[in-house]
Amino acid sequence: MTELTLLLRQWQRRPGRALATVASIAVAIGAIVATWIASDASRVGYRALAESIEGMPSVDVVARAGGRSDPSLAPKLVGIPGVRAAVPLVFRPSLLRAGDARVRDSAVGLDAAGLVEAGLLRLTAGRGCEGPDEIVLSQRLADSLDRSVGEEVLFFAKRGVRRLTIAGVAEPQSLVSFADGAGIALDLAALTDLAGTGGLVDRIRLVLHDDASRASVVAAANARLPGNLVAQVPPGRASMADEMLAGANLGLDFVTALTVAMAWFIVGNAMLMNVTERRRSFALQRVVGASGRQIARSVMAEAGMLGLVGALLGIVGGLVAADPIARNIATFLRSSAIAITVNPWLILAALVLGPLVAIAAAWWPARQAARVDLLEGLANVPPPASGVPHALMLVAGGLWCLAFGILAAAGAGWLPARAAVPAGIATLLAFIATTPATLGLLARLLAGLIPRRLGIERGIALEQVLRQPVRTALTTGVLVAAIGNGVGLGHVIRDSVDDILGWYSRALNADWILMQAGSLAVQGDASPSAGQGIMDGVQRIEGVEAAVPLSIVMGSLDGHACLLVARDLPTSGRLPLNAVGMSNETLRRVLEDGGVAIGTALARQAQRGVGDEITLAAFGRTLRLPIGAVVRDYMAGGSSVFLTRTTARRLLGIDSVDAVLITATPGAAAAIEQPLAAIAREHSLLLQSHREMRAMMDRITTGLVGALWSILGLGFVVGSLGVANTVAMNVLEKRRTIGLLRAVGMTGRQVSRLVLIESLLIGGIGSLIGVGAGIVTALFIQLSSQALLGHPLAMSIRPTVIAANVAAAMLITAVAAWLPAHRAVGLDLLDAIAAE
Amino acid sequence: MTLATPTTDPPVLVADQLAKTFAAGSGNGALVAAVQGVSFSVAAGEMVAIMGASGSGKSTILHMLGGITRPTSGRVLLEGVDLAALDDDRLAVIRRRRIGFIFQRYNLLPELSLVENVALPLVLDGRPERECRERALEAIAAVGLGPRAEHRPDALSGGEQQRGAIARGLVTRPAVVLADEPTGALDSANARAVIRLLTRLVADRGLTVVLVTHDPLIAATANRAIRIVDGLIAGPDGESPLP
Numbered sequence A: 001m002t003e004l005t006l007l008l009r010q011w012q013r014r015p016g017r018a019l020a021t022v023a024s025i026a027v028a029i030g031a032i033v034a035t036w037i038a039s040d041a042s043r044v045g046y047r048a049l050a051e052s053i054e055g056m057p058s059v060d061v062v063a064r065a066g067g068r069s070d071p072s073l074a075p076k077l078v079g080i081p082g083v084r085a086a087v088p089l090v091f092r093p094s095l096l097r098a099g100d101a102r103v104r105d106s107a108v109g110l111d112a113a114g115l116v117e118a119g120l121l122r123l124t125a126g127r128g129c130e131g132p133d134e135i136v137l138s139q140r141l142a143d144s145l146d147r148s149v150g151e152e153v154l155f156f157a158k159r160g161v162r163r164l165t166i167a168g169v170a171e172p173q174s175l176v177s178f179a180d181g182a183g184i185a186l187d188l189a190a191l192t193d194l195a196g197t198g199g200l201v202d203r204i205r206l207v208l209h210d211d212a213s214r215a216s217v218v219a220a221a222n223a224r225l226p227g228n229l230v231a232q233v234p235p236g237r238a239s240m241a242d243e244m245l246a247g248a249n250l251g252l253d254f255v256t257a258l259t260v261a262m263a264w265f266i267v268g269n270a271m272l273m274n275v276t277e278r279r280r281s282f283a284l285q286r287v288v289g290a291s292g293r294q295i296a297r298s299v300m301a302e303a304g305m306l307g308l309v310g311a312l313l314g315i316v317g318g319l320v321a322a323d324p325i326a327r328n329i330a331t332f333l334r335s336s337a338i339a340i341t342v343n344p345w346l347i348l349a350a351l352v353l354g355p356l357v358a359i360a361a362a363w364w365p366a367r368q369a370a371r372v373d374l375l376e377g378l379a380n381v382p383p384p385a386s387g388v389p390h391a392l393m394l395v396a397g398g399l400w401c402l403a404f405g406i407l408a409a410a411g412a413g414w415l416p417a418r419a420a421v422p423a424g425i426a427t428l429l430a431f432i433a434t435t436p437a438t439l440g441l442l443a444r445l446l447a448g449l450i451p452r453r454l455g456i457e458r459g460i461a462l463e464q465v466l467r468q469p470v471r472t473a474l475t476t477g478v479l480v481a482a483i484g485n486g487v488g489l490g491h492v493i494r495d496s497v498d499d500i501l502g503w504y505s506r507a508l509n510a511d512w513i514l515m516q517a518g519s520l521a522v523q524g525d526a527s528p529s530a531g532q533g534i535m536d537g538v539q540r541i542e543g544v545e546a547a548v549p550l551s552i553v554m555g556s557l558d559g560h561a562c563l564l565v566a567r568d569l570p571t572s573g574r575l576p577l578n579a580v581g582m583s584n585e586t587l588r589r590v591l592e593d594g595g596v597a598i599g600t601a602l603a604r605q606a607q608r609g610v611g612d613e614i615t616l617a618a619f620g621r622t623l624r625l626p627i628g629a630v631v632r633d634y635m636a637g638g639s640s641v642f643l644t645r646t647t648a649r650r651l652l653g654i655d656s657v658d659a660v661l662i663t664a665t666p667g668a669a670a671a672i673e674q675p676l677a678a679i680a681r682e683h684s685l686l687l688q689s690h691r692e693m694r695a696m697m698d699r700i701t702t703g704l705v706g707a708l709w710s711i712l713g714l715g716f717v718v719g720s721l722g723v724a725n726t727v728a729m730n731v732l733e734k735r736r737t738i739g740l741l742r743a744v745g746m747t748g749r750q751v752s753r754l755v756l757i758e759s760l761l762i763g764g765i766g767s768l769i770g771v772g773a774g775i776v777t778a779l780f781i782q783l784s785s786q787a788l789l790g791h792p793l794a795m796s797i798r799p800t801v802i803a804a805n806v807a808a809a810m811l812i813t814a815v816a817a818w819l820p821a822h823r824a825v826g827l828d829l830l831d832a833i834a835a836e
Numbered sequence B: 001m002t003l004a005t006p007t008t009d010p011p012v013l014v015a016d017q018l019a020k021t022f023a024a025g026s027g028n029g030a031l032v033a034a035v036q037g038v039s040f041s042v043a044a045g046e047m048v049a050i051m052g053a054s055g056s057g058k059s060t061i062l063h064m065l066g067g068i069t070r071p072t073s074g075r076v077l078l079e080g081v082d083l084a085a086l087d088d089d090r091l092a093v094i095r096r097r098r099i100g101f102i103f104q105r106y107n108l109l110p111e112l113s114l115v116e117n118v119a120l121p122l123v124l125d126g127r128p129e130r131e132c133r134e135r136a137l138e139a140i141a142a143v144g145l146g147p148r149a150e151h152r153p154d155a156l157s158g159g160e161q162q163r164g165a166i167a168r169g170l171v172t173r174p175a176v177v178l179a180d181e182p183t184g185a186l187d188s189a190n191a192r193a194v195i196r197l198l199t200r201l202v203a204d205r206g207l208t209v210v211l212v213t214h215d216p217l218i219a220a221t222a223n224r225a226i227r228i229v230d231g232l233i234a235g236p237d238g239e240s241p242l243p
Ligand SMILES: Nc1ncnc2c1ncn2[C@@H]1O[C@H](COP(=O)(O)OP(=O)(O)OP(=O)(O)O)[C@@H](O)[C@H]1O
Pocket: A375, B022, B023, B024, B025, B032, B033, B034, B052, B053, B054, B055, B056, B057, B058, B059, B060, B061
């Protein structure tokens, strides 16, 4: 027999205890694996979602003065790290005819065959166009013209009419990456020839690898470009989805880090109990001559072995759990194929992490075991009441300092926004480390809520909870992490959704929206008279209460690409914009007095604030003027400049109508669809209903939010497994106490009530602290996402989120307590009293 | 102080002004003086009984003798070695090699078989597996439990468990066996069997035993008895008076 056999024998003898320990490690490791995979799947899904909305991540190289550039530069740019391809593009407004059908749309000239071959342009039929006589249509356009591959269309351009053969039909979402909304693609040489650009192109689009940073590519490209060219993030593309992506990624980082933290608590707790329960056995071994070191070593060895087994089970469980979660996320993100990719390193890391976490978690209990007071151990009484160790208070203080230090540094801009993740985790841990000190107060407070007639059960339960403050803190720690996570992220999710939806309802408050189908890049050609025609047509329709025309034009602000949005303000009611640090009345006055308001992201990029002079260029004009206001905005990702139409006309000569927001008189929304659709056909506009827009917005928000909730839900499941395990071990450990209580006449009902009360006390304490930690965490994430979004999210306490989390936590604890309570009643009296 | 001993050999075990004070319960500063200065010595091959009322401090004395708890003041010399001067690890080695301890009950680890329990001190000492087993079986045979060697403690009667504990106390050929009411949980027939076993081992193998008991009949089988009253030796009792 060796010391190992002693361990094996102990496992055989009390398989429940070893199993519970293994289970806790499996749950912890499984959670890490599943969360990791699900986070990866979410990131892939987010990317796909962003791509479907705004195309592949890219950076544009354009002429500084707004002119054209030489495509021969392209090959040189491919060498920039992170750049997948450099694609010269030229855009022309054009008209297509097929039979009686006519469609006005933009055409883009590109190397279609090359792009198809490189996998950057996906076709649903045919092949990429080559030579001057072929054309590729978007699926949408081909459908509306009722033409397919091999058939002919008439192409009207400045230099005449061409008869072109449809060589291929493109996936609309794929063409978007290059055509900015255009539905027609021609060979680059053919279109430059037709447009008479002299071989020059409008822009060179650098398609990036998924993981490349736009900012670094912009910097690297600018370093290589001649002075007349500039690299910039295309406006309207680094957009809302991108920003939400950053926020959502922050959330994912946070959840992943939290799961790891939670895993520690679960395992630490299991180890502590596993060891405390064997106090007598350790004491007896010491009496017959085992040294403290021998005991500690065997505890660590056991932890390592249980850790390995737990890790193996956890990896399998995690992989099994990851699949439905990833599928759930895919459903939310409407992405058909999120293949879960399992990084072999993750598996290896988990295998190593299991024993490592277990051994690390066993370190403290092992030390305790080695130091068990022999007399106390032999007396086989539950561990004596212990105070709050001073070291723990020091740790708690250190964690608080760390959390606020990181936060302050992030606030001052010394640390990136991602620093919110360690800061949030530190806060949470600080809350948990402070638990033992606040335990007495909270427990007594909660015990006050328990009916007086349960006095005996309440008293014993309270005593059990308070006896070992550190231990209770570990148990509640699992809950605190789960609830803190839920409340914190719940708030952030709700806040950012509200922020975006709030913006949306302000900025696009309409029943119907008429939009130019073509590319914004070529809108300069739209004639004002056509715009007047559209407005007249719309206003003549019966049932139209208001029609607000918008001009949307690309420009630049201090060299940063931006989107100019010109619109008139409603004479009364809500403004379509929301200024930062400025009342609505002031904002209205600023805009009506000819001022401009810029989006938060643009303000941050250009490092300009209210009152600063800026250079605004659009439509070939350049102006210097002061910033009148900074507004919250998601159009073009906050890279927008707002002004009234009067100001736009006066300063820049902009008078186009690129979109019309139409509000119907009450009840007439459906009735005006037909006449609006007629106008849309006549002017080649897209008619979108509010519902369609809303659906798109909802798709983005529910996608992101749903994915986050899925992972959050996983956290809660893990948390509940952890709590269930802890409570179960708690009862297992108290066998003797419970046996004695039964022996002196406590009824089975009383015992199960006792267990239930104790569990609920723990649940309540965990909830109270978790809510506090969650709110502080939410604050942290919000403060840091400020740096990402460029404006503070409105922080509000949401009782529903809190209530939902607390209810879930209490339910979990009650359910988790039920089985052990049941078992406690069924405990064999003699066996329990004799327990080791 | 000089200690009078009945034999000329140096004593195996010496208690020198042993005292132990406990902090009573909830830390309000109240102290319990469980043992207040007890001195005696035990010679090799002797069987000494410690008697006294409940709470008089018998177990506390025995725990101090066995290095299970450290005295507040005074010394314990085991084969001339001052236990108080040893660190925890070396104390553990002394416990495993030179002392055998027998409690009233629950002496054996329930998850191990009898032979494994008996072998435990040797295993902890890092002896080869075969030696551990052979010596354990030999000790078990000596207490008459040969056929039960592979059984788990819960399959043994109370008396058999106590004999098992004695076997474990013997297996390392210790300097002294300390037994705290080894028959306290047994009926009189079993108790007699256990005591007979102990006296036989003292006689046959020259075992040294210090035994706590309430039972005057058991005390009578010892070479001498020490009576404890309120943490102090009450004075001469039995055949061997002590200073
Ligand atoms: N850990 C302890 N903390 C406080 N007081 C203690 C502790 N252990 C023993 N005592 C006290 O010391 C005194 C002597 O206890 P001890 O166990 O030595 O008595 P005993 O003579 O063995 O009694 P019994 O015959 O009932 O076993 C008692 O008053 C007891 O309450």
